[in-house]
Amino acid sequence: MKxxxxxxxxIFSLTFSFSQIKGNVTDSKNEPLPFVNVFIEDTYKGxxxxxxxxxxxxxxxxxxxxLVFQYLGFKTLKRTIKxxxxxxxxxxxxxxxxxxxxxxxxxxxxxxxxxxxxxxxxQRKANLEKIKxxxxxxxxxxxxxxxxxxxxILGQEVEIDGLDSTRSGIVYxxxxxxxxxxxxxxxxKEKIVASKISGDSNGFSFNNAQxxxxxLYNNTISLGNEIISPIANNAFGYYRYKLDGVFxxxxxxxxxxxxxxxxxxxxxxxxxxxxxxEDQWTLYALELDITGIQARIPVANIxxxxxxxxxxxxxxxxxxxxxxxxxxxxLFGFKGDGRFTAVYSNYEFNVPLTKDDFGAELVxxxxxxxxxxxxxxxxxxxxxxTKEEAVDYVKKDSIQLRKESKPYLDSVDMARxxxxxxxxxGYTYQNSHKDYHFGYDIxxxxxxxxxxxxxxxxxxxxxxxxxxEFKRYFSANAxxxxxxxxxxLRASANLTYKFNDISRAFITLSGGVETQQFNNSEPIxxxxxxxxxxxxxxxxxxxxxxxxxxxxxxxxLFNGFRFYSSLSYERRNALFNTTDQTxxxxxxxxxxxxxxxxxxxxxxxxFQNHNILKFNASARINFGQKYLSYPDSKFNISNxxxxxxxxxxxxxxxxxxxxxxxxxxxxxxxxxxxxANKGRFAYNVRAGKFFDADNIAFMDFQxxxxxxxxxxxxxxxxNVFNNLGYYDASTNDSYLEMHAEHDFNGFILGKxxxxxxLNFNLVVGAHNLATPDNKPYQEFTIGLDNIGFGKWRFLRxxxxxSYQNGYQxxxxxxxxxxx
Numbered sequence: 145m146k147x148x149x150x151x152x153x154x155i156f157s158l159t160f161s162f163s164q165i166k167g168n169v170t171d172s173k174n175e176p177l178p179f180v181n182v183f184i185e186d187t188y189k190g191x192x193x194x195x196x197x198x199x200x201x202x203x204x205x206x207x208x209x210x211l212v213f214q215y216l217g218f219k220t221l222k223r224t225i226k227x228x229x230x231x232x233x234x235x236x237x238x239x240x241x242x243x244x245x246x247x248x249x250x251x252x253x254x255x256x257x258x259x260x261x262x263x264x265x266x267q268r269k270a271n272l273e274k275i276k277x278x279x280x281x282x283x284x285x286x287x288x289x290x291x292x293x294x295x296x297i298l299g300q301e302v303e304i305d306g307l308d309s310t311r312s313g314i315v316y317x318x319x320x321x322x323x324x325x326x327x328x329x330x331x332x333k334e335k336i337v338a339s340k341i342s343g344d345s346n347g348f349s350f351n352n353a354q355x356x357x358x359x360l361y362n363n364t365i366s367l368g369n370e371i372i373s374p375i376a377n378n379a380f381g382y383y384r385y386k387l388d389g390v391f392x393x394x395x396x397x398x399x400x401x402x403x404x405x406x407x408x409x410x411x412x413x414x415x416x417x418x419x420x421x422e423d424q425w426t427l428y429a430l431e432l433d434i435t436g437i438q439a440r441i442p443v444a445n446i447x448x449x450x451x452x453x454x455x456x457x458x459x460x461x462x463x464x465x466x467x468x469x470x471x472x473x474x475l476f477g478f479k480g481d482g483r484f485t486a487v488y489s490n491y492e493f494n495v496p497l498t499k500d501d502f503g504a505e506l507v508x509x510x511x512x513x514x515x516x517x518x519x520x521x522x523x524x525x526x527x528x529x530t531k532e533e534a535v536d537y538v539k540k541d542s543i544q545l546r547k548e549s550k551p552y553l554d555s556v557d558m559a560r561x562x563x564x565x566x567x568x569x570g571y572t573y574q575n576s577h578k579d580y581h582f583g584y585d586i587x588x589x590x591x592x593x594x595x596x597x598x599x600x601x602x603x604x605x606x607x608x609x610x611x612x613e614f615k616r617y618f619s620a621n622a623x624x625x626x627x628x629x630x631x632x633l634r635a636s637a638n639l640t641y642k643f644n645d646i647s648r649a650f651i652t653l654s655g656g657v658e659t660q661q662f663n664n665s666e667p668i669x670x671x672x673x674x675x676x677x678x679x680x681x682x683x684x685x686x687x688x689x690x691x692x693x694x695x696x697x698x699x700x701l702f703n704g705f706r707f708y709s710s711l712s713y714e715r716r717n718a719l720f721n722t723t724d725q726t727x728x729x730x731x732x733x734x735x736x737x738x739x740x741x742x743x744x745x746x747x748x749x750x751f752q753n754h755n756i757l758k759f760n761a762s763a764r765i766n767f768g769q770k771y772l773s774y775p776d777s778k779f780n781i782s783n784x785x786x787x788x789x790x791x792x793x794x795x796x797x798x799x800x801x802x803x804x805x806x807x808x809x810x811x812x813x814x815x816x817x818x819x820a821n822k823g824r825f826a827y828n829v830r831a832g833k834f835f836d837a838d839n840i841a842f843m844d845f846q847x848x849x850x851x852x853x854x855x856x857x858x859x860x861x862x863n864v865f866n867n868l869g870y871y872d873a874s875t876n877d878s879y880l881e882m883h884a885e886h887d888f889n890g891f892i893l894g895k896x897x898x899x900x901x902l903n904f905n906l907v908v909g910a911h912n913l914a915t916p917d918n919k920p921y922q923e924f925t926i927g928l929d930n931i932g933f934g935k936w937r938f939l940r941x942x943x944x945x946s947y948q949n950g951y952q953x954x955x956x957x958x959x960x961x962x963x
Contacts, residue, residue, distance in 0.1 A: 165201040165227065166528075167235040169193050169213060177215055177238060179485075181452050181466050185210035185222065188280070188454060188491040191526040192466050200528045203227065212394065214452065216419070216429050217241055220394040243389035243401055257385035257402050260420055264375050267425040272361040273328070274461055277497040280324045282334070283487040283526045286351035287533070288316040294477035314536045316482070317342035318349035321524060324488075331502040332357055336509045338516045338524070343540030346613060348514055348774050352507055356467060356486050358449060360418075360427060363820065368441040369412045369889060370818045371434060374404040375427075378821070382406065382413045390422075395455065398422035404432070410903040411894050412438050412821065414449075426462045427453055436473075437903055440889070442935040445472040459493045475935060487526050504703050506781065507772040514775075553577045582607040592670035595683045595735050597659065598629020598723040615645035615776055625658070629723040634658055634689075645777040649699035659687040659719070662740050662750075663847035667870055669857070676853045677735070678727045684852050684870055686740040688751075688843060691715035703780075704769035709761045716756070716841065718749035740871040741842060751841040756799040762792030787815035796844055806837035806844060806876070814862070823889040823905075828862040830881040837876045845874040848881060848913060856940075856959045860885055865911055865923055867946040867955040875915040885909035887929060905929040907942070919949040927957075 169180045176197025183190025184201075190212075193199040203209065206227050211234070213221040218238040225234060293304060293311040307313040321338040334353050341347040358365045363376040372382050386403040393399055400420040406413045414432035421428050429452045436444030448470040453462040467486040473479070518537075529537070546552050553576040561573050570585035584605050591601045605622040622637040636656025643649040661668070668676075673685040694712035701707050721738050736743035739750045768786035772779040782788070790812040799805050810832035819825050832846055850868040858864060862883040865873075888906045893899050909925040927942030940959030946952045 164203050164230050165209070165211070165225070165232045165234060167199060167233050169197050169199060169215075169236045169238060171218070171238060171240070174237075177218070179215070179450065179466070179468055180238070181212075181214040181454070183212055183214075183454060183465060183489075185212050186457055188456065188463060188465060189489050190454075190465060190487070191489075192485070192487055194528050194533075195530050198528050198530075200525075202523065202526070206230070212454075213238060214394075214454070216431060216450075216452070219391075222394055241391050243391050245387065245389050255385065255387075257387040257400075258380075260387065260400050260402060260422075260425075261375065261379070261385050264420055264425045265377060265379060268361055268375050268377070271426050271462075272359075275326075275328065275463070276494050277327045278324075278463075279492040279495055279497075280326075280488050281490045282320070282322040282324050282353045283485075283489075284320040284322075284349075284351045284353065284356065285485045285527060286316060286318045286349065286482070287314065287484075288480065288482035289313065290315050290478060290480040292479060314342070314532070315480075317533055317536050317540075318351055319521070319525065320349050320351055322353055324353055325497060325501065327497045327499065327502060331499070332506070333502050334507045336507060336513050338520065339509065339514045340516065340521060341514075342537050343544050345541065345544060346514065348509065351484055352772075353486070354506055354772075356469060356484060358451075358467070360430065360451070364818075366818070367434070367447070368439040368444075370821055371412045371414065371439060372821045374414060374418055374430075374432070376821075382408075382411050388417070393428070397424070397428075397455075399428050406438075408894050408900050410437055410890060410900055412440070412890065416448075421462070424462070427451070428462070429453060436935070442937065443473050443475045445474055447471045456491075459491075461493055463491055463493075464488055485527060489526065504770050505773055506770045509773065509775055511775070550577050578609075579611075580607070580609040590670065593674040593678055593725070594670075594685045594687065595677065595721040595723055596630060596687055596719045596738050597625075597627025597632070598725065600625055600627040612645075612776065617642050623656075623658075627722075629725075630719075643699075647700045647778075650697065652696040653694070654696070655693040657689065657691045660690045660843075662686050662688065662843045662845075663849070663870065663874075664843070665847070665849060667847075667849040667851070667864070668853070672853055672855060672857075678725070681726055681728060681730050681733045681735060682853065683721075683735045686738055686871070687719060689717040689719055691717070700778075700780075703771060704766040706764045706766075707761075708764070710759070712758045714756050714758060715754075716751065716843065717753050718751060720747055720749075740874075751843070752801055752804075754799055754801045754804055754841065756796050756804055756841075759795045759797070760792065762790060765789045765791075784815070784817040787813050789813050796840070801841075803839040804841045804844070806840045807835040808837070808846070809833055809835075810846075816860075819886075822891045823887050825884070825886045826860060826862050827882070827884040829883070831879065833878045834876050840876050842874070845876050846879055847871060847874045848879075851957065854955060854957055856957050857961060858959070859961050860887075861909055861911075861925065861942070861957075865913065865921070865946075866925065866942065866957045867923055867944045867953060868913075868921065873913055873915060873918055873921060875917055877916045880912075880914045882912045883909070884911075885925075890930075903937070904931055907940070909942075921948045921952075922946065927959075929959075 169177045171177055178193055178195045178197060180193040181190060182199045182201055191199055191201050208224060208226045211223050211225060213236050215238055217240060219241050221236060221238055290307065291312045293307060304315055318341045320336055323335045323337060325333045332354060339349045341349050360373045360375060362373060364370040364372055374383055384405045384407055388401045388403050390398055390400050400422060402418050402420055404414060404416060404418055406415055414434050416432040418430045419428040431450050433446055433448050435446055436442055439447060450468045451464055452466045454465045455462050465488055469484040472481045557574055557576055563571060572581055572583035574581035586603045593599050603624045608617060608619040610617045619640045624635045626633045634657040636658045638652055638654035640650060640652045668684050676682040676684060692712050692714045694710055696710040698708045719738055721735065724735055737746045739745040739748055741750045766782055766788050768783035770781045770783060792810045794808045796804060796806045812830045814828040816824060816826035849864040850870040851864055851866040852869055862885050886908055890905055892906050893904050907927045907929045911923040913921040923944055923946045925942050925944045927940060929940045930937045931939035931941060938961050942957045944955045944957060
């Protein structure tokens with residue numbers, strides 16, 4: 145406690161040591177005003193007040209300054225001051241703005257707000273073109289709080305640093321100082337000068353300019369969903385407008401306060417206010433809300449975006465100078481709120497930047513960016529900390545020092561490593577100081593049934609050692625699977641080493657004995673097969689035994705190009721049914737054989753037992769991939785505008801059965817992208833060709849994901865034929881597989897009265913498969929997604945109609961997914 149008090153005194157002493165122009169901004173009732181813009185007139189140098197109404201404006205020269213205090217709902221105040229000493233204190237009281245309709249002359253039957261908004265929309269593109277490029281300074285602060293966190297979830301205790309006795313407190317506090325470069329239409333590069341996370345001296349904040357780059361002059365902005373701007377070209381199809389009043393700013397500009405209201409409750413749109421400059425038809429400010437349902441962010445209750453713009457006569461540009469994103473959330477008993485504050489300053493507009501100044505790197509960190517001390521932050525931070533935030537930094541940093549000490553880590557490990565009766569199905573021993581752990585688990589949820597093994601259960605052993613704060617690691621895992629019907633214990637193990645966190649190079653050695661589906665992408669899960677078999681006498685799972693030794697390697701060789709390879713020696717053995725156990729005996733519906741080529745071929749193997757060597761090499765190319773560069777780390781960001789291409793080569797050789805040797809080349813291209821405000825479109829296309837493969841083993845065929853149980857847990861259906869048998873179209877020749885699906889995301893159903901209240905999404909799809917062995921197969925689907933209530937919308941329902949040389953059949957698929 146003594147150290148904490150001393151640290152707090154140090155923080156408050158910094159306030160007096162480094163403040164330049166500082167003070168409090170209040171209203172006429174002496175209540176503090178948060179998020180007030182404070183800037184030097186006709187410049188983009190400024191700050192905002194914190195939640196307590198306190199501001200600090202760092203200037204270096206002792207001279208006269210014309211300061212502007214701007215806050216929505218209050219009259220803009222200018223104050224000329226002569227700074228003759230530092231710190232210079234200036235407290236301000238703002239008066240409420242008088243917003244009235246008395247000066248509005250309505251000489252038309254049309255809604256005056258509609259007239260204004262039509263002019264703004266007509267001017268939208270011209271305003272967007274005004275800023276062709278810029279350089280700027282950027283500051284961001286992220287704050288997340290929890291209110292009344294549950295003590296347990298599903299019987300497990302919830303431990304979160306920073307909570308007080310009421311289970312409330314700050315759980316995330318972070319700051320970023322950056323240098324920005326922008327080139328229209330959407331190139332933004334960020335160099336982070338300083339980064340700070342409360343309680344993590346080695347961490348790097350995830351809040352950056354890329355994530356809060358919301359330009360309402362664009363037709364849509366990305367916020368979970370594509371949200372339609374109130375000044376988009378098609379905004380009148382989604383919004384109603386009302387002129388709430390007008391007022392004049394400090395320059396004599398008439399500002400129109402326009403209320404924007406959704407036409408339909410669940411459309412991806414905002415509600416709130418936009419402030420429009422008369423004659424210039426530009427944004428002066430905005431205060432907009434959107435619900436989590438509208439944004440398709442289930443955890444969020446409400447999200448509020450505020451933006452303030454400042455005018456420069458030098459550049460004749462209204463530029464964004466401050467932005468706040470407030471949110472409330474709730475899920476699994478957790479409730480809380482937060483705010484991400486952003487301040488833009490020191491703009492240089494239309495500077496000579498070209499495409500050559502921008503590359504795939506979006507964000508980079510200066511060396512030692514996360515090692516800046518409190519003196520640096522006090523001097524450069526444009527928005528002062530609140531007392532609560534200052535205390536959180538001190539408390540969390542103190543906790544971090546204590547938690548990183550060996551005595552503390554040893555004491556925590558001693559408590560956690562004590563074996564308890566509840567650990568009988570899973571136990572982990574950890575050494576936090578040396579950063580390794582090992583243990584075992586017997587997952588009850590992985591206990592399953594199939595007609596070859598009967599009931600079978602897994603047990604796992606694991607070990608992991610981390611290096612360089614998780615950037616490198618070594619892991620060892622072993623799996624034991626026992627089948628109670630075939631009375632067979634099978635075991636496999638793997639050793640994995642991760643070399644770094646930039647190219648993410650991995651090498652893995654694995655081997656053992658395991659059962660595997662003939663289609664190694666495992667189209668039917670263990671639990672789904674258990675329910676289908678025992679409940680409905682439908683044993684679709686077909687497996688064989690694989691004894692193997694394998695080496696694998698993967699690495700990103702350069703940005704967007706990742707290489708995968710593996711070499712294995714395999715012994716493949718055929719397996720047969722050993723049980724006919726079922727919960728619903730039906731003599732007219734017996735189990736099928738384990739032979740995927742013939743369901744009545746009991747005791748007949750689908751292939752000859754054999755040994756073979758297999759080599760695989762593939763490359764995944766993410767076109768247009770961007771990335772964030774952290775010290776010793778790289779985080780890739782896919783680009784929706786471009787597809788991903790996968791090319792591969794596979795060869796089986798050295799088989800004890802010469803007929804089983806083969807070669808295959810294959811390729812896949814896929815993409816998922818937003819189509820403006822009309823939903824999301826996804827496609828997936830595969831093609832391949834076998835060589836010298838006339839009589840190869842069936843597991844080496846190209847298999848296509850079918851679905852015969854009318855149930856799915858896939859997020860989307862661009863990798864499955866939902867009315868095709870699991871092995872009906874398998875081939876050892878050439879093939880072409882195509883899937884396309886469009887989720888209208890409320891674009892259609894959201895416009896239909898009554899139906900729009902359900903907030904369902906219409907989804908349509910088309911699927912095609914062509915092989916030389918069969919007539920082309922097609923499926924067409926139509927379904928409803930986002931089914932559920934409140935935040936719990938994890939259901940989907942689809943109707944499928946399939947064709948193959950004419951109409952083949954219909955099916956319904958019930959989907960279950962979790963966010």
